[in-house]
Amino acid sequence: xxxxxxxxxxxxxxLSISVQAQKLSKTKDILEPMQRANAYFMQKWPxxxxxxxxxxxxxxxxxxxxVYYEGLLALHEIDKKKKYLDYAYAWxxxxxxxxxxxxxxxxxDNQCCGQTYLALYxxxxxxxxxxxDIKASIDSMMATSKVNDWTWIDAIQMAMPVFAKLGxxxxxxxxYERMYEMYKHSKDVExxxxxxxxxxxxxxxxxxxxxxxxxxxxxxxxxxxGNGWVxxxxxxxxxxxxxxxxxxxxxxxxxxxxxxxxxxxxxxxxFWNASLHxxxxxxxxxxxxTSLFVYGMAWGINQGIIPAxxxxxxxxxxxxxxxxxxxxxxxxxxxxxxxxxxxxxxQPVTVSSKPDFxxxxxxxxxxAGSEVYKMK
Numbered sequence: 255x256x257x258x259x260x261x262x263x264x265x266x267x268x269l270s271i272s273v274q275a276q277k278l279s280k281t282k283d284i285l286e287p288m289q290r291a292n293a294y295f296m297q298k299w300p301x302x303x304x305x306x307x308x309x310x311x312x313x314x315x316x317x318x319x320x321v322y323y324e325g326l327l328a329l330h331e332i333d334k335k336k337k338y339l340d341y342a343y344a345w346x347x348x349x350x351x352x353x354x355x356x357x358x359x360x361x362x363d364n365q366c367c368g369q370t371y372l373a374l375y376x377x378x379x380x381x382x383x384x385x386x387d388i389k390a391s392i393d394s395m396m397a398t399s400k401v402n403d404w405t406w407i408d409a410i411q412m413a414m415p416v417f418a419k420l421g422x423x424x425x426x427x428x429x430y431e432r433m434y435e436m437y438k439h440s441k442d443v444e445x446x447x448x449x450x451x452x453x454x455x456x457x458x459x460x461x462x463x464x465x466x467x468x469x470x471x472x473x474x475x476x477x478x479x480g481n482g483w484v485x486x487x488x489x490x491x492x493x494x495x496x497x498x499x500x501x502x503x504x505x506x507x508x509x510x511x512x513x514x515x516x517x518x519x520x521x522x523x524x525f526w527n528a529s530l531h532x533x534x535x536x537x538x539x540x541x542x543x544t545s546l547f548v549y550g551m552a553w554g555i556n557q558g559i560i561p562a563x564x565x566x567x568x569x570x571x572x573x574x575x576x577x578x579x580x581x582x583x584x585x586x587x588x589x590x591x592x593x594x595x596x597x598x599x600x601q602p603v604t605v606s607s608k609p610d611f612x613x614x615x616x617x618x619x620x621x622a623g624s625e626v627y628k629m630k
Contacts, residue, residue, distance in 0.1 A: 278570065280627055287581045288329055288623040294585025295322070295616050296341060303348025308610045315349040317412055318593070320366035322613035324490075325620030327373055332627045339377075346371055351383050357390040360400075362409035365391055368416040369490070376423065385423070392420055396428065401435045405444055406460040406595070410437060411483035415490040422494050433491075434501045450508075455515040456481050456530060459595050469532035469597075476530040477596055482546025485512055486621065489553045506559060509550060513560055516547055517568045524575030525589070529597035536597040539605075541580040541589040545618035548572045552625035566629070573626050576619065579605065590615035 278284055305311045306319065323342055330338040351371055355364040368388030375384035395403070404410055414433055421429035442448040445461030456476040458464045463475045488509035495502055519530055525539040526547060551569045554560035580589050582605075592600025592609035600609055609615060 278573075278626070278629075283577065284573075284623055284627045285333060287577045288620055288627075289333065290585040291581050291587055291616055291619060292326065292329060292338075292585070295612065296337075298612075301348075302341060302345035306611065306613075313349065313354055314345070315352070315367045316354055317363040317366040317408075318611040318614040319345070320370060320412075321617035322620075323367075323370040323617070325617035325624075327370060328624035329620045332624055339374075342370060342374060346374060346384060351385075352387050353391055357387050358394055359391055360395055360403050362404060362413035365416050366412040368392075368413075369419065372416065372419040372423065376419075388416060389420060392416060392429070396432055401432070401439045402444065404436050404440045407440065407449055407457045407480050408459075408483045410440060411487040411490070414487045415494060418491045418494040421499075422496075427500070430495060430499055430501070452511075454531075455511045457484050457512075463596070469529055469535050471532045471534055473531035475532075475596065478526050478528050478530055478540055478543025479546065479591060480595070481512065481530065482543040482550075482618070485509065485550035486546050486618075488512075489550055492557075493553075509554065510560055513547075513551055513554055513565070516551075517565070520568060520572065523579075524571040524573075525579075526572075527597075528591055528603065532597075536601055536603070538603055539575070539579065539589040540591050540603055541576060541587060542591055542615050542618045544572050544576060545615075545622040548576070548622035549618070549625055552622065552629055556625060556628050569626065569629070573622065576622070580619070587612070587615050587619060 303314060306314055306316065323345060326338055326342055349367070353359055353364050353367060355361055359365065365388065368391070371384045371388050375381060378384075404413065414437060417429045417433035421427060421433070440448070441450045445458065445464045447464075449458045449460065449464065451458065451474065454474065454476065457480060458475065459477045459480040465474060467475055469475050488505050491505055492502065492509070516526070520526055521533075521539070523539065525541070525544045527533045527537045528540045528543065529535040529537065548569055551560065551565045555562045555565055555569065580587050582588055588605035588607070589603055590609045590612070591603045593611060594600045
């Protein structure tokens with residue numbers, strides 16, 4: 255009897271420690287690392303219109319910077335500092351609310367800045383210039399019947415929420431329908447039979463990675479950040495479209511299905527590998543895919559569409575890993591894979607390696623933290 259009581263006591267103690275380990279201080283454990291990482295970036299880039307120079311010079315309204323501003327506005331939701339909005343408005347104004355490639359561009363990467371432009375317009379409808387060029391670009395696409403522009407899965411995150419927001423702001427469901435047609439092409443048609451594998455509940459990055467392409471261990475190639483982009487797109491679209499919008503249930507099912515594929519392939523340290531089904535192919539800690547998965551799971555928990563009991567430990571394990579290992583004392587983010595399209599790109603990924611662009615990794619991290627902060 256004494257032994258049973260002792261074991262029961264040990265079990266309760268272990269459970270208590272486990273529960274305590276899952277508690278987060280919203281200020282210390284969530285908001286402060288977000289503020290620190292963001293402060294590092296804003297201090298490094300005081301001029302929002304400054305060109306980004308890597309192998310070539312690019313304007314700062316490209317997709318990498320646009321993803322950062324998605325994260326900055328998410329940070330502003332929970333930490334309403336005026337300087338965040340000022341920084342975002344300054345960015346749009348420095349580019350005269352324009353798009354790389356102009357209003358005739360059909361490239362989703364060029365349209366990603368529209369997510370922030372439209373969000374800022376919604377906050378201040380008197381600034382109609384925020385909306386003009388991005389709406390003109392999407393309307394030029396709507397004037398044609400072409401729906402096969404999103405040939406790589408990153409594009410789903412870059413542009414799909416733009417269509418959704420235009421549908422909401424203009425109360426025009428035609429944007430929702432064209433958004434769905436383009437998404438459907440990527441999912442079911444592109445690359446032969448579509449880029450989504452319903453068996454594994456994950457996406458191939460583009461037609462170059464559909465079978466018979468295989469990873470070194472013989473598995474299909476599912477790139478972490480690429481799948482993270484689709485997760486983020488589903489979240490952002492579901493945040494925007496009405497509850498009775500057509501295809502909403504399909505988007506939600508896609509999000510839930512994708513999230514269900516992730517816990518069993520999470521690394522023991524809390525991160526996910528760049529190659530989701532082959533840890534031997536440039537395996538190691540990777541912050542961007544991890545952040546986007548945290549974003550999706552935390553949002554799903556907050557909305558009650560996935561069970562907190564199952565996913566909360568997964569989220570907290572990943573978030574704690576990001577905060578303790580990725581965010582450095584000065585705010586620099588480590589373990590960020592550089593731009594590319596597959597596990598081998600942007601390597602090596604280490605705690606001190608600097609990716610070719612630092613901005614999108616921070617955007618992903620801020621999106622994740624904004625939803626973890628809202629968790630009860």
